[in-house]
Amino acid sequence: MNPYHLKSALGGLWKEKWIHFLSVLSIAVGLFIITLGFIAVYNLHYLAVKLPERFSMTVYLKEGVPPDDVNKLLADLKANNHVQKASFISKDMALLELKKSLKDSEYLLEGLEENPLPASIEIKLGKDFVKTASVKQFAGELKEMAWVEEVQYGEEFLNSIQSVMSGAKAVGTVFLVALLAGIIFVCYSTVKILFYRKADEVETLKLLGATGWFIRAPFLLEGSIIGLGGGLFAGLAGFFVFELSLKGFAGAMPVLRYFIVPAWAIYSLPAIGLAIGFAGALVALGRIRF
């Protein structure tokens, strides 16, 4: 690779700048969509990692459970390997919590003569145990225990979020691979067309004693530059959409505050574009026969 190759590549690109600009835009759009998909999957994955940390089960106890039985229940739960934490919430504590949460509407509790809230035990499970089937089975075992009235853990929510996540991961992966193949094909066909158009020049170079790499170099550079251009445009679009727009809208849509955009995914787009462009060109050129 020498200045001649770079000059030759830039000359080739400039000569048919509009066709190449369209290739750059196609790659940019593809890479941007890939980034959107990747960030969606990334956020789902993040949610999947964080969910077990926030997941808890509440075991409601029957009226009049003796303190000794509560302690025994707590001890049994704490002895279970899957239970990370088990804390007892007495009827009084539950009422106090309720009063705290109804700070400005305490009048709602004024008519109550006795505490209607049951005592309960809040359980945090180990991360690896928070799976639909295992949690369901564990809830069933808890229900069988003495003094246990009811077990609540948001079964529906757990079911749906886990099926959405596994579905999204599968669809996302297929989608990303298909788009990536599409982008490589854009680079491949751009360089292949260039190569065919310069078939006479390539033949002359061969007859003058050029090696395969001397002939390939300008085409590889052209493919890499087109890929780099696509990556830069996609990176710029990503920067404006995620870094500026999302932050701007976060005031109006608070849910966006929880949306995570890994900066490296945006900043690595030019390098990804360059690598894809180079790979597409390399495949397009194949073996040069003498």
Place this chain on the structure above:
Amino acid sequence: MILFENVTKIFEGKPALKELSFHVEKGELLFITGQSGAGKSTLLKLVYHAERPEAGSITIAGQRRDTIRPGEIPFLRRNIGIVFQDFRLLATRTVYENVALALRIRGMKERGIKPQVMETLRVVNLRHKSDSYPPRLSGGEQQRVVIARAIVAEPALLLADEPTGNLDPETSAGILKIFKDINAKGTTVLVATHNRDLYTNSGRRVFKLVEGSLVGEETA
């Protein structure tokens, strides 16, 4: 320098060259003559490895054709300067760039390229056209650019396929002089031509090809 032993080349079932045998000494200037289609260009293509023979053996500078691996061909071609019948100039590059290409391919550093290209353009009397593009040049000028590109790297062997094509006698004489000069410096020169004026009274060996067969050898 060049040894052909019973070489046969076949195109679409028809023999283009039939059991051709000859020997060219190092430092020789030799003419191959014959009508169009006699096999002159095919013979040259076999020398610069653009074609493979169907039978027989070809040895160039001591190396047999059938022992050469494809990856070695570019390096062997660097010892050969070729004046193509159809010029093969790059229309989008200047005269300078076209000639410099032969040196770039050989990996020469940029600072050494310019003086060598300009000196070669002086030899072919085209220094003043270094920034012109080939399509803007006359046929004779284009021919001289091709010659400049073929000789700029001072190859051991120079092959010229109809180098005077449709040129006028004066330009043809100028081109022959360039060949004689480079031959005087030690380069072996093989000229395929049907232009009798080019070799008459040259004092060089002339091979005559008829329908792919060598029918005569004389010293003109």
